Amino acid sequence: MLTNGPVVDSSRAIGVFDSGVGGLTVLRALRDELPREQFIYLGDTARLPYGTKSAETVVRYALQAADALIGRGIKALVVACNTASAAALPSMRERYADLPVIGVVEPGAEAAVIATRSGCIAVIGTEATVRGGAYQRAICRRRPDAVVSAVACQMFVALAEEGWTSGAVARATAQRYLAPLSTPGSGSMPAAVADTLVLGCTHFPMLRSVIREVVGDTVTIVDSAATTARAARAMLSERGLLRLDETAAPMSFLATDGAARFAAIGARFLGCDIDSRAVELIDL
Amino acid sequence: MLTNGPVVDSSRAIGVFDSGVGGLTVLRALRDELPREQFIYLGDTARLPYGTKSAETVVRYALQAADALIGRGIKALVVACNTASAAALPSMRERYADLPVIGVVEPGAEAAVIATRSGCIAVIGTEATVRGGAYQRAICRRRPDAVVSAVACQMFVALAEEGWTSGAVARATAQRYLAPLSTPGSGSMPAAVADTLVLGCTHFPMLRSVIREVVGDTVTIVDSAATTARAARAMLSERGLLRLDETAAPMSFLATDGAARFAAIGARFLGCDIDSRAVELIDL
Numbered sequence: 176m177l178t179n180g181p182v183v184d185s186s187r188a189i190g191v192f193d194s195g196v197g198g199l200t201v202l203r204a205l206r207d208e209l210p211r212e213q214f215i216y217l218g219d220t221a222r223l224p225y226g227t228k229s230a231e232t233v234v235r236y237a238l239q240a241a242d243a244l245i246g247r248g249i250k251a252l253v254v255a256c257n258t259a260s261a262a263a264l265p266s267m268r269e270r271y272a273d274l275p276v277i278g279v280v281e282p283g284a285e286a287a288v289i290a291t292r293s294g295c296i297a298v299i300g301t302e303a304t305v306r307g308g309a310y311q312r313a314i315c316r317r318r319p320d321a322v323v324s325a326v327a328c329q330m331f332v333a334l335a336e337e338g339w340t341s342g343a344v345a346r347a348t349a350q351r352y353l354a355p356l357s358t359p360g361s362g363s364m365p366a367a368v369a370d371t372l373v374l375g376c377t378h379f380p381m382l383r384s385v386i387r388e389v390v391g392d393t394v395t396i397v398d399s400a401a402t403t404a405r406a407a408r409a410m411l412s413e414r415g416l417l418r419l420d421e422t423a424a425p426m427s428f429l430a431t432d433g434a435a436r437f438a439a440i441g442a443r444f445l446g447c448d449i450d451s452r453a454v455e456l457i458d459l
Numbered sequence: 460m461l462t463n464g465p466v467v468d469s470s471r472a473i474g475v476f477d478s479g480v481g482g483l484t485v486l487r488a489l490r491d492e493l494p495r496e497q498f499i500y501l502g503d504t505a506r507l508p509y510g511t512k513s514a515e516t517v518v519r520y521a522l523q524a525a526d527a528l529i530g531r532g533i534k535a536l537v538v539a540c541n542t543a544s545a546a547a548l549p550s551m552r553e554r555y556a557d558l559p560v561i562g563v564v565e566p567g568a569e570a571a572v573i574a575t576r577s578g579c580i581a582v583i584g585t586e587a588t589v590r591g592g593a594y595q596r597a598i599c600r601r602r603p604d605a606v607v608s609a610v611a612c613q614m615f616v617a618l619a620e621e622g623w624t625s626g627a628v629a630r631a632t633a634q635r636y637l638a639p640l641s642t643p644g645s646g647s648m649p650a651a652v653a654d655t656l657v658l659g660c661t662h663f664p665m666l667r668s669v670i671r672e673v674v675g676d677t678v679t680i681v682d683s684a685a686t687t688a689r690a691a692r693a694m695l696s697e698r699g700l701l702r703l704d705e706t707a708a709p710m711s712f713l714a715t716d717g718a719a720r721f722a723a724i725g726a727r728f729l730g731c732d733i734d735s736r737a738v739e740l741i742d743l
Binding site for chain 1 (some may be wrong): 473504505506511512513516568586589597613614616619620623627628631634635716717718
C-alpha cells in the first residue's frame with residue numbers, strides 16, 4: 176500500500192506506463208479523449224521488450240515503474256502495455272488499492288465482445304501476452320461461448336520500431352501471420368473464421384493499414400488504445416477526477432535509457448514531435 | 460580488479476557471454492574449434508536486446524555479466540556479443556587485467572581486412588554496433604585507406620529469433636537492407652561497391668543463405684563467430700591455457716530470464732538441443 180486514502184486531487188497528472196514507445200499509441204488516444212488532462216509517460220526502455228520475458232519478471236518490472244510514477248503524485252495509472260496489463264494488473268490493484276488503475280486488456284476484450292457477431296475472435300499480441308492467455312480469459316468471461324484464437328506476432332514489434340509499416344516486408348509478414356486466420360481450417364488454425372481481430376499489442380496500431388489489407392474489409396479491427404482511452408475517461412468521470420481547467424504542460428516523458436532513440440521513434444507512435452532534451456532519464 | 464595474478468589452470472572453463480541467444484552461434488564455432496574445452500555460457504535474457512541501448516548501460520550490464528562468470532572460476536572470457544564487445548571491451552580489460560578477454564569485433568575486422576581486395580567493406584550490425592563505430596575504427600586501424608559503410612539491420616535480429624531465416628519475409632528484408640550495398644551510388648549509399656560483408660551481429664549467421672542470395676557470389680561474407688573462435692584458440696595457446704584432456708560436461712548454460720525460451724530458440728542457434736531444465740536462472 177503506497178497511498179493514504181483515496182486520491183481526490185483532480186489537478187494531478189495521469190501516469191501512463193509502457194515497456195517502451197508502444198504505449199505512446201495509447202497516450203495519443205488518451206490525449207484525443209482527454210484533451211484537458213496532464214500526462215506523465217514512463218517508458219522502461221532499458222529493459223524492453225517485456226513481451227518475451229517471464230511473468231514474474233514482468234510483474235517485478237511493472238511494479239517498479241508504477242512506484243516511480245506514484246512517487247510523482249499521479250491521480251490515476253494507465254498501464255499502456257498489453258504484456259504488463261496481462262501479467263501485473265492484479266498485483267498493481269492490490270498494491271495501490273486507492274489509486275485508479277486501468278490496463279489495456281479489459282477494454283480491448285470488452286470492445287471485441289461488443290463487435291463480434293459470430294463469436295469468433297482472433298487476438299494478436301506478443302509472445303508473453305498470447306502465452307499468458309489474459310485476453311482469451313477476459314473475452315470468455317464476457318461471452319463464454321466465444322471461440323478465441325491467439326497468435327503471437329513478435330515481428331510486428333520490430334517492424335513498427337523500424338518504421339517499416341508499409342511495403343513488401345510488412346505485407347509479407349502480415350500475410351504469414353494473419354492469412355491462416357482468414358482461411359477456414361488451414362493447418363493448425365481453428366476452422367472458424369474470426370470476424371473480429373484484437374490488436375493486443377500497443378505497437379500494432381502502427382501496422383493497421385497493412386493488417387487491414389490482409390484480413391479484408393469484413394473483419395472488425397479492435398484497437399485497444401482507443402478503447403482504453405474511453406475506459407479511462409469513464410473511470411475518471413465516475414470518481415470525480417476529471418480535470419476542469421486546461422493544463423499548460425500536457426505531457427512529460429520519463430525513460431530508463433536512450434532519450435534520443437525514445438524521442439526519435441516515439442514521435443512516430445505519438446504522432447507529434449518529442450524533444451529529446453525533455454525526456455528525463457530515470458533509474459528503476 | 461577481480462583476479463589475483465594470472466590464471467594458470469588450463470582445466471577451468473571458458474566463459475562465453477552474450478545479451479541473449481545470439482552468442483550461441485559463437486559458442487557453436489568455439490566448440491568446433493576447441494572440442495576439448497569446457498564452456499559456461501551466460502545469456503542476459505532479462506535485459507536483452509543490448510543493441511538498442513546506450514553505451515553506458517551496455518557497459519554496466521556487460522561488467523555485471525562478466526563478474527558473474529568470473530565468480531564461477533573461468534580461465535578466459537569470450538564476449539560473444541558485438542554490442543558489448545564494441546562498448547565494453549576496454550572497461551573489461553581494465554577491470555580483469557589478468558584474465559584473457561576476447562571480443563568479436565577485432566577478429567571480425569581482421570578477417571575483413573584480409574578478405575577485401577578493393578578495400579571497400581560493408582558492416583551490418585545492430586543500431587548500437589553501427590552507431591558506436593567500433594568496426595569502422597578497427598578496420599581503418601588495420602587498413603587506413605579502407606572505405607567502410609555500415610548499415611543497422613535491426614530486423615534481422617527479430618527474424619533470427621522468430622526462426623524466419625528463409626522465405627518471403629527474410630528475402631524482402633535482406634533486399635531492403637542490402638540491395639543498396641550492391642548498387643553503386645544509389646541514394647545515400649556510398650558509390651563504392653563493397654567486396655566484403657561483415658556479419659557484425661551474432662544473430663546474422665542464421666540468415667547467411669538469404670544474405671548470400673541478395674549480395675551475390677562475388678562478395679566475401681565474414682562471419683565473426685568463426686574468426687573469433689580461431690582467435691580464442693590462438694590466445695589460449697599463446698598463454699598455455701589450452702585444455703589437454705577431454706571434459707565430461709562440455710557446456711553449461713546460465714540465463715537471467717526465461718529458461719524455456721532460451722532452450723527452445725537457443726537450440727536453433729547452437730545447432731543442437733538444449734535441455735531447459737539444465738539452464739540455470741541467475742540474477743545479475
